[in-house]
Amino acid sequence: MFPVLSRLGSLEIGTHDALVALGVCAAVGVFWLEGRRRNLQDPRLWTIAAGSLVSGAVFAKLGAGWRYLVDDPEPSLVGLWLHGGKSVLGGLAGAYLGVIITKRLVGYPHKTGDLFAPAVALGIAVGRVGCFLTEPIGTPTSLPWGITVSPEVGARIPDCPQCMSGVPLHPSFLYEIAVLLALYGLLRWLRPRVDVPGELFKVFLIVYGTFRFVVEFVRGNDTFVLGLSGSQIFLLATMPVLFAYFARQFAHRAYRPAPVPIRPMAARTIS
Numbered sequence: 001m002f003p004v005l006s007r008l009g010s011l012e013i014g015t016h017d018a019l020v021a022l023g024v025c026a027a028v029g030v031f032w033l034e035g036r037r038r039n040l041q042d043p044r045l046w047t048i049a050a051g052s053l054v055s056g057a058v059f060a061k062l063g064a065g066w067r068y069l070v071d072d073p074e075p076s077l078v079g080l081w082l083h084g085g086k087s088v089l090g091g092l093a094g095a096y097l098g099v100i101i102t103k104r105l106v107g108y109p110h111k112t113g114d115l116f117a118p119a120v121a122l123g124i125a126v127g128r129v130g131c132f133l134t135e136p137i138g139t140p141t142s143l144p145w146g147i148t149v150s151p152e153v154g155a156r157i158p159d160c161p162q163c164m165s166g167v168p169l170h171p172s173f174l175y176e177i178a179v180l181l182a183l184y185g186l187l188r189w190l191r192p193r194v195d196v197p198g199e200l201f202k203v204f205l206i207v208y209g210t211f212r213f214v215v216e217f218v219r220g221n222d223t224f225v226l227g228l229s230g231s232q233i234f235l236l237a238t239m240p241v242l243f244a245y246f247a248r249q250f251a252h253r254a255y256r257p258a259p260v261p262i263r264p265m266a267a268r269t270i271s
Contacts, residue, residue, distance in 0.1 A: 015130055026126045031119040045112070051098040052102070056095030095120070118188055124176075187203065190203065
């Protein structure tokens with residue numbers, strides 16, 4: 001609805017890009033605060049964070065850029081970067097891979113998921129505001145909180161014929177923002193209650209991945225197989241690994257034998 005945030009002379013500052021950048025800044029700030037709270041001052045952590053950001057940006061572009069490569073008669077690397085779109089799920093996969101590779105390169109042996117989890121949740125929530133203001137809102141709905149845009153505004157939203165129909169639409173990005181903010185609060189609440197290093201990031205992935213699979217039904221993205229979008233197919237292929245992990249964790253804790261108290265031996269009397 002608002003593709004351009006502001007103009008500086010002939011330079012246009014895109015709303016989506018500006019809010020994604022703001023989301024990255026928010027994530028970096030939370031990452032720094034988490035490290036400070038945990039008294040983790042190792043400078044290698046910033047190298048790992050940089051590797052995560054770079055790899056995440058590349059995979060976010062590759063995750064959505066295939067459509068540009070298919071549709072554009074003369075694709076180029078510059079065109080891919082400018083017009084190829086971005087995929088949050090691709091970015092998450094790339095960021096995770098970037099952390100693994102960078103940790104091995106710098107020789108950092110400890111888990112870092114607890115630092116990244118709340119930072120990623122808040123960062124995506126901020127960036128999704130830019131998506132809400134510039135991308136297709138969602139599918140038609142009769143729910144009272146549906147959003148109706150004028151035909152003039154709808155015409156400025158790419159690939160959104162339903163935006164010009166004058167009917168209320170699901171505010172799918174607002175759903176996501178609300179869930180991510182709640183998830184950010186949940187992760188902060190869980191911090192002192194989870195005793196397995198790196199577990200918070202797995203909690204983030206399973207909650208966000210499950211929600212993302214559900215919300216795709218009202219987002220209005222293109223579908224491929226059995227009415228499922230590309231994001232849903234990706235989640236069906238990857239989420240079972242997380243569910244299996246947590247199933248093993250719960251089973252292990254449920255059947256862990258209780259510790260046997262050690263009773264002091266009675267002193268023997270010598271006659």
